[in-house]
Amino acid sequence: MPATPDAEPLFGRVALLGAGLIGSSLAWAIRARGLAAHVSAYSRREETRRTIAELGFADSLHDNPGDAVAGADLVIFCAPVGANAALAEAITGQLSPGAIVTDVGSVKQAVIRDIGPFLPDGVHFVPGHPIAGTENSGPEAGFADLFEQRWCILTPPPGTPEAATEKLTAFWQGLGSTIEVMDAAHHDKVLAITSHLPHLIAYTIVGTATDLEESERAEVVKFSAGGFRDFTRIAGSDPVMWRDVFLHNRESVLEMLQRFSEDLTALQRAIRWGEGETLEGLFRRTREIRAGVVDAHQAGSFDPREPERSGTAGPVQDKADHPAE
Ligand SMILES: NC(=O)c1ccc[n+]([C@@H]2O[C@H](COP(=O)([O-])OP(=O)(O)OC[C@H]3O[C@@H](n4cnc5c(N)ncnc54)[C@H](O)[C@@H]3O)[C@@H](O)[C@H]2O)c1
Ligand SMILES: O=C(O)C(=O)C[C@]1(C(=O)O)C=C[C@@H](O)C=C1
Numbered sequence: 207m208p209a210t211p212d213a214e215p216l217f218g219r220v221a222l223l224g225a226g227l228i229g230s231s232l233a234w235a236i237r238a239r240g241l242a243a244h245v246s247a248y249s250r251r252e253e254t255r256r257t258i259a260e261l262g263f264a265d266s267l268h269d270n271p272g273d274a275v276a277g278a279d280l281v282i283f284c285a286p287v288g289a290n291a292a293l294a295e296a297i298t299g300q301l302s303p304g305a306i307v308t309d310v311g312s313v314k315q316a317v318i319r320d321i322g323p324f325l326p327d328g329v330h331f332v333p334g335h336p337i338a339g340t341e342n343s344g345p346e347a348g349f350a351d352l353f354e355q356r357w358c359i360l361t362p363p364p365g366t367p368e369a370a371t372e373k374l375t376a377f378w379q380g381l382g383s384t385i386e387v388m389d390a391a392h393h394d395k396v397l398a399i400t401s402h403l404p405h406l407i408a409y410t411i412v413g414t415a416t417d418l419e420e421s422e423r424a425e426v427v428k429f430s431a432g433g434f435r436d437f438t439r440i441a442g443s444d445p446v447m448w449r450d451v452f453l454h455n456r457e458s459v460l461e462m463l464q465r466f467s468e469d470l471t472a473l474q475r476a477i478r479w480g481e482g483e484t485l486e487g488l489f490r491r492t493r494e495i496r497a498g499v500v501d502a503h504q505a506g507s508f509d510p511r512e513p514e515r516s517g518t519a520g521p522v523q524d525k526a527d528h529p530a531e
């Protein structure tokens with residue numbers, strides 16, 4: 207539920223460390239819903255800072271992470287997870303007592319390992335992960351309703367004061383999300399299969415098809431219709447962000463990849479030996495799962511990733527959805 211404009215904001219100053227898709231969406235959403243009096247943003251590159259200034263979603267812009275967090279009562283790490291340790295080290299002396307530190311990273315155990323040791327006593331760490339995104343990246347890609355009717359998972363380490371988790375819960379609810387609190391290790395396993403492996407498969411299949419195109423002059427991209435095009439959308443996701451996800455959730459991804467490879471081998475056998483029942487049985491099961499996913503979304507979720515099927519075009523669309531353009 208959006209905050210009313212004259213209500214007291216939940217936070218005085220929110221600092222964003224990195225302002226790409228997620229950071230800029232947070233800034234727009236915080237402003238639209240009146241959740242903070244001031245949004246400060248840190249960005250490394252001058253060119254990106256210029257873009258952010260033109261877009262106008264930050265109240266103050268900084269070329270130094272320490273300056274961005276000074277005086278903030280909420281600090282949100284929004285860079286690729288591989289950048290966290292260096293950023294945490296850079297801000298440690300500037301954090302205000304009582305501040306809440308959180309993040310939006312797609313992995314959680316590595317984030318706790320990399321940021322936790324740099325936080326002084328009296329600063330509360332509540333890692334988070336919005337299950338919301340698109341294949342686009344950078345400050346121009348953000349939009350205010352990205353987090354609406356989406357899950358946000360919080361993974362507070364043992365000993366985190368309840369009040370800090372509650373305040374961050376109120377923040378994400380204010381952005382329109384629904385909260386689930388879970389253990390970081392459990393998060394990393396679940397997301398390995400629901401998000402990380404699908405991205406790995408998409409990157410692989412698009413790479414394989416492109417190699418084939420080069421070696422056999424097969425017209426893969428030209429004739430790519432529904433299925434392959436859907437994969438290219440996911441495979442168009444940010445290379446640095448996803449490099450870091452795989453390097454920082456290694457164990458869980460490798461475990462899920464092992465299971466996936468075994469299942470794939472079973473399908474390979476079924477095709478080789480003409481076992482139609484095996485194939486059809488699996489495809490019927492997965493079709494039911496898809497129907498369940500669609501029902502869940504139709505029960506009230508705006509999904510910017512499926513503009514064609516849901517008929518509700520999101521503000522950021524992939525060119526691949528409009529091949530004639
Ligand atoms: N894209 C998604 O769908 C999605 C969804 C949920 C969570 N996340 C997580 O959100 C975080 C940000 O992802 P995004 O999609 O906004 O990426 P993005 O590429 O759009 O933005 C990342 C920002 O971080 C900056 N940055 C990159 N390397 C840096 C470094 N070493 N030091 C400081 N700044 C650096 C970039 O300049 C950019 O402004 C990641 O940790 C990602 O795992 C992404
Ligand atoms: O919608 C997409 O394009 C996404 O890939 C978003 C997605 C996902 O896998 O669902 C990607 C990474 C995240 O950490 C959370 C969400």
